[in-house]
Amino acid sequence: xxxxxxxxxxxxxxxxxxxxxxxxxxxxxxxxxxxxxxxxxxxxxxxxxxxxxxxxxxxxxxxxxxxxxxxxxxxxxxxxxxxxxxxxxxxxxxxxxxxxxxxxxxxxxxxxxxxxxxxxxxxxxxxxxxxxxxxxxxx
Numbered sequence: 482x483x484x485x486x487x488x489x490x491x492x493x494x495x496x497x498x499x500x501x502x503x504x505x506x507x508x509x510x511x512x513x514x515x516x517x518x519x520x521x522x523x524x525x526x527x528x529x530x531x532x533x534x535x536x537x538x539x540x541x542x543x544x545x546x547x548x549x550x551x552x553x554x555x556x557x558x559x560x561x562x563x564x565x566x567x568x569x570x571x572x573x574x575x576x577x578x579x580x581x582x583x584x585x586x587x588x589x590x591x592x593x594x595x596x597x598x599x600x601x602x603x604x605x606x607x608x609x610x611x612x613x614x615x616x617x618x619x620x
Contacts, residue, residue, distance in 0.1 A: 482532055482533070482534045482539060482564075482565065482568060483532075483533055483534070484530050484531070484532055484533075484568060484569060484572040485530070485531050485533055486528075486529075486530060486531075487528070487529035487530070487531060487541075491531050491533075491538055491541075492520075494537075494538035495520055495529075495531065495538060495541055496517040496518070496519075496520040496521070497517065498538055498540070498541070498555060498557050499519065499520040499523075499553075499555055500515050500516070500517055500519060500520070501557075501558070502555045502556070502557065502558060503515055503519075503555075505558050506589060506591075506592075507586070507588075507589070507611075509588050509612070510611055510612075523552075523553070524543045524552065524553065526545055527543035527544055527545050527546075527552050527553070528543070528544055528545075528546050529541055529542070529543045530542050530544075530569060530572055530573065532556075532560075532565045532568060532569055538557070539556065539557055539560040539565045540554070540555055540556035540557055540560060540565045540566065540569060541553070541554075541555055541569070542554045542569040542570070542572075542573060544573060544581075546577070548582065549573075549577065549579045549580065549581055549582060550581075550582050550583065551573075551581055551582070551583040552583075554566055554569060554570070554583070554592075566595060567599065570599060580618055580619055580620050581601075581618065581619050582604070582616065582617070582618045583596070583601075583616070583617055583618075584607075584609075584614045584615070584616055584617075585614060585615055585617055586611065586612055586613070586614050587606075587612065587613040587614060587615060588612055588613075593615070596617050596619075597617075599619060600619045600620070601617040601618060601619045602617065602618060602619070603615050603616070603617060604616050604617065604618045
């Protein structure tokens with residue numbers, strides 16, 4: 482597995498991964514309106530790094546660099562549990578050496594466990610249009 486900076490060749494796979502993974506992960510939300518173009522609309526000012534093996538996209542991380550705020554960390558369903566998310570987080574830290582911050586939906590228990598296992602701690606909480614979330618930060 483390698484981590485690559487975003488390039489347009491990955492766009493079709495990223496759109497599909499984003500739509501499919503949102504549907505399979507956020508089961509408590511109505512996914513009937515999800516579309517492939519959501520990726521383009523939800524990731525505007527972010528820098529994207531892509532985990533790939535061969536020509537297969539395994540996952541991506543999208544970060545707003547001025548704040549080092551992770552807007553999205555999505556891993557393909559069939560690539561979860563093999564270190565893809567860990568490698569994406571580690572790559573981001575290697576590139577800038579700064580603490581990372583993100584919001585994680587409370588109902589997304591697998592993601593919460595993942596982030597806590599990576600040293601993230603709760604630094605805030607809130608409620609957004611799609612539910613309760615925790616603000617998490619790591620050093």
